[in-house]
Amino acid sequence: MEPLNERRKRILQAVISEYVMTAEPVGSRTISKRYEIDLSPATIRNIMSDLEELGYFMQPHTSSGRVPTDKAFRFYIEEIAHFNPLDADTQQSLQSRAEHTERDVRSLVSETSKALSEYSQSVGFGFLPTLAAARFRHIQFISLNRRQVLVVFVSDANLVQNRVVNIDREVRQADLERMSNYLNALVAGLTLKEARARMVEELTSERLQYDALLQKAAELGAAVMGEGEDVIIRGESNMLLAPEFGEVDRIRTLFRAFEEKNLIVQLLDRALASPGVHIYLGNEVEEQTLENCALVTGTYGSGGKLLGAIGVIGPMRMDYTRVVPLVEYTSRLISQQLETFSTDE
Amino acid sequence: MEPLNERRKRILQAVISEYVMTAEPVGSRTISKRYEIDLSPATIRNIMSDLEELGYFMQPHTSSGRVPTDKAFRFYIEEIAHFNPLDADTQQSLQSRAEHTERDVRSLVSETSKALSEYSQSVGFGFLPTLAAARFRHIQFISLNRRQVLVVFVSDANLVQNRVVNIDREVRQADLERMSNYLNALVAGLTLKEARARMVEELTSERLQYDALLQKAAELGAAVMGEGEDVIIRGESNMLLAPEFGEVDRIRTLFRAFEEKNLIVQLLDRALASPGVHIYLGNEVEEQTLENCALVTGTYGSGGKLLGAIGVIGPMRMDYTRVVPLVEYTSRLISQQLETFSTDE
DNA sequence: ACTTAGCACTCTCAAAGGCAAAGTGCTAAT
DNA sequence: ATTAGCACTTTGCCTTTGAGAGTGCTAAGT
Numbered sequence: 001m002e003p004l005n006e007r008r009k010r011i012l013q014a015v016i017s018e019y020v021m022t023a024e025p026v027g028s029r030t031i032s033k034r035y036e037i038d039l040s041p042a043t044i045r046n047i048m049s050d051l052e053e054l055g056y057f058m059q060p061h062t063s064s065g066r067v068p069t070d071k072a073f074r075f076y077i078e079e080i081a082h083f084n085p086l087d088a089d090t091q092q093s094l095q096s097r098a099e100h101t102e103r104d105v106r107s108l109v110s111e112t113s114k115a116l117s118e119y120s121q122s123v124g125f126g127f128l129p130t131l132a133a134a135r136f137r138h139i140q141f142i143s144l145n146r147r148q149v150l151v152v153f154v155s156d157a158n159l160v161q162n163r164v165v166n167i168d169r170e171v172r173q174a175d176l177e178r179m180s181n182y183l184n185a186l187v188a189g190l191t192l193k194e195a196r197a198r199m200v201e202e203l204t205s206e207r208l209q210y211d212a213l214l215q216k217a218a219e220l221g222a223a224v225m226g227e228g229e230d231v232i233i234r235g236e237s238n239m240l241l242a243p244e245f246g247e248v249d250r251i252r253t254l255f256r257a258f259e260e261k262n263l264i265v266q267l268l269d270r271a272l273a274s275p276g277v278h279i280y281l282g283n284e285v286e287e288q289t290l291e292n293c294a295l296v297t298g299t300y301g302s303g304g305k306l307l308g309a310i311g312v313i314g315p316m317r318m319d320y321t322r323v324v325p326l327v328e329y330t331s332r333l334i335s336q337q338l339e340t341f342s343t344d345e
Numbered sequence: 346m347e348p349l350n351e352r353r354k355r356i357l358q359a360v361i362s363e364y365v366m367t368a369e370p371v372g373s374r375t376i377s378k379r380y381e382i383d384l385s386p387a388t389i390r391n392i393m394s395d396l397e398e399l400g401y402f403m404q405p406h407t408s409s410g411r412v413p414t415d416k417a418f419r420f421y422i423e424e425i426a427h428f429n430p431l432d433a434d435t436q437q438s439l440q441s442r443a444e445h446t447e448r449d450v451r452s453l454v455s456e457t458s459k460a461l462s463e464y465s466q467s468v469g470f471g472f473l474p475t476l477a478a479a480r481f482r483h484i485q486f487i488s489l490n491r492r493q494v495l496v497v498f499v500s501d502a503n504l505v506q507n508r509v510v511n512i513d514r515e516v517r518q519a520d521l522e523r524m525s526n527y528l529n530a531l532v533a534g535l536t537l538k539e540a541r542a543r544m545v546e547e548l549t550s551e552r553l554q555y556d557a558l559l560q561k562a563a564e565l566g567a568a569v570m571g572e573g574e575d576v577i578i579r580g581e582s583n584m585l586l587a588p589e590f591g592e593v594d595r596i597r598t599l600f601r602a603f604e605e606k607n608l609i610v611q612l613l614d615r616a617l618a619s620p621g622v623h624i625y626l627g628n629e630v631e632e633q634t635l636e637n638c639a640l641v642t643g644t645y646g647s648g649g650k651l652l653g654a655i656g657v658i659g660p661m662r663m664d665y666t667r668v669v670p671l672v673e674y675t676s677r678l679i680s681q682q683l684e685t686f687s688t689d690e
Numbered sequence: 691a692c693t694t695a696g697c698a699c700t701c702t703c704a705a706a707g708g709c710a711a712a713g714t715g716c717t718a719a720t
Numbered sequence: 721a722t723t724a725g726c727a728c729t730t731t732g733c734c735t736t737t738g739a740g741a742g743t744g745c746t747a748a749g750t
Binding site: 025027028029030041042045046048049059062063064065 | 712713714715
């Protein structure tokens with residue numbers, strides 16, 4: 001696996017830049033004219049031919065320009081591109097945007113996804129904190145009527161979940177308070193995963209055998225915390241801007257994927273494996289639905305703990321030097337905001 | 346405005362049926378062959394020509410078949426089509442689906458929108474109850490930490506809203522309860538609109554001058570209830586199935602419209618003006634974004650009061666005899682479910 | 691007085707051919 | 721090693737052509 005020499009790198013970079021702009025196969029002449037490379041088209045052709053042999057380029061047909069492969073993009077990202085911090089103006093407007101949002105994660109992630117979609121002209125997405133990772137903060141039972149109770153619980157970062165449940169016998173408000181207090185004490189400070197386990201455990205313990213009320217409480221608590229992940233996707237229609245998605249069929253499979261969401265969810269686990277910005281190229285994901293697409297994800301967290309991720313889905317041919325700093329800054333922004341949620345004294 | 350005679354109606358119906366199936370201009374020969382009309386193509390041509398003159402058909406170009414106009418569809422809907430009840434099987438599965446959903450409006454409307462999208466092979470949508478119309482049920486303040494309070498309030502049909510607010514000084518749990526009690530008593534049984542007005546009024550009254558706490562409560566209450574409407578849209582990608590949306594440009598404007606949502610929101614008011622199923626053809630809406638589209642909306646409510654609407658957006662060329670009963674049944678289903686929410690004793 | 695067969699006419703769509711443009715690969719000269 | 725030059729390939733676009741579908745009109749049939 002010989003490393004590419006300087007000249008080849010330059011050509012690779014030029015082809016990628018051009019392709020990112022035009023979405024068209026790139027020819028040797030274009031490169032020699034538009035980029036400051038002191039080589040004739042013929043020489044460039046030779047180099048391009050070499051690079052094709054090495055798997056970095058492909059030709060849609062003999063005698064057309066070259067299109068960079070996934071391998072080329074991967075190489076470009078790892079070895080060539082360097083990512084400057086986001087420009088101050090954009091930082092500024094993103095920040096003020098974040099500060100003017102409701103002070104809970106759901107709003108924050110939702111608003112940020114929208115912002116990402118606008119600034120990247122692609123599709124923005126965000127995962128709410130995974131319940132498993134979030135830390136329990138408060139639970140409360142509210143009586144709606146004789147047979148219905150609203151269970152509200154709040155976790156880390158002000159993520160509020162609520163659910164209406166039916167109960168089989170009447171419960172007085174005082175009872176509900178007792179239930180709330182009991183559960184709050186039981187699972188204080190645990191992660192939701194732990195909290196849930198604790199409640200289930202409690203259910204089978206002897207302690208609750210004679211207190212139907214508390215038993216009910218543990219039951220409801222465990223039920224509410226079993227909820228699944230939540231993904232927010234914004235700006236899907238931006239995908240329709242990209243010329244490579246000109247055929248309706250391709251669009252359809254892509255949009256189906258957005259609707260299903262589980263494809264995107266799979267990437268959450270990967271992204272959460274380590275903090276920071278990650279780039280996933282379409283071919284590197286199992287699903288081939290995302291062919292020609294790429295995801296840039298960034299993790300956010302609070303109190304040193306990873307909570308969730310946000311990011312951008314776009315054509316593989318996206319401008320990483322802009323998108324990566326964007327995602328990087330945005331995810332840090334969310335983390336910062338989250339910190340203020342908990343340190344607000 | 347001479348009424349169309351029987352024969353013309355039959356032709357109109359045949360052309361619409363054929364067009365609904367094929368999305369192609371319909372020729373006289375097709376009609377005479379595929380529909381049991383005892384007339385030669387030539388005669389049918391004459392009739393079609395008449396109908397064109399009357400504005401029911403149009404020709405994409407001389408010497409192509411006819412395409413029914415909006416006027417034709419409108420006439421078809423009013424005068425020709427008749428809508429049988431939804432078949433029992435579908436009723437059955439819709440019902441069991443509804444019964445297995447969380448018992449709050451948001452889940453119910455969301456799930457139903459999805460079902461509508463699947464069964465109609467079009468885009469399903471639903472409005473949550475308009476806050477103005479919904480009736481206040483319960484409000485509660487929950488302390489998150491020293492400076493943050495979670496305000497939860499529940500309205501008609503178990504619609505839960507919550508919002509985290511910052512407060513400028515520490516408030517003890519007992520205070521929060523006092524605030525909750527105060528507000529609950531103040532606005533019991535009012536619609537949200539009235540409730541909000543009452544709180545604002547209260548803020549300016551003398552009574553609260555010396556009780557900063559209750560003043561704060563009224564302030565927060567008024568703020569939380571000011572939230573806007575909520576629209577849920579499901580199955581957008583189904584729109585990509587229709588051949589008339591083959592060009593990416595059209596798709597894009599349409600999807601933009603879905604993302605913006607406010608176009609759809611405008612129709613809520615119209616739909617809520619009277620109960621039952623309504624059909625809006627694209628041309629009848631101001632916006633021309635919905636050209637070639639149609640909406641079928643159905644209202645739902647509880648306790649004799651209209652709360653919101655659900656429906657389907659699809660190509661104007663949709664099968665109304667299937668979609669209308671579907672929407673009709675589904676909206677009744679929601680209403681029924683909602684009744685059970687409040688009569689659960 | 692309708693209905694219909696027949697025919698000329700129109701328009702679209704798909705296939706085929708021609709041509710310019712863009713690009714490559716190779717060879718020979720620097 | 722680099723490059724100028726040239727033959728070759730492929731695409732995209734334009735035009736032409738012919739078939740097919742459909743209409744409108746006229747004149748004949750009932």
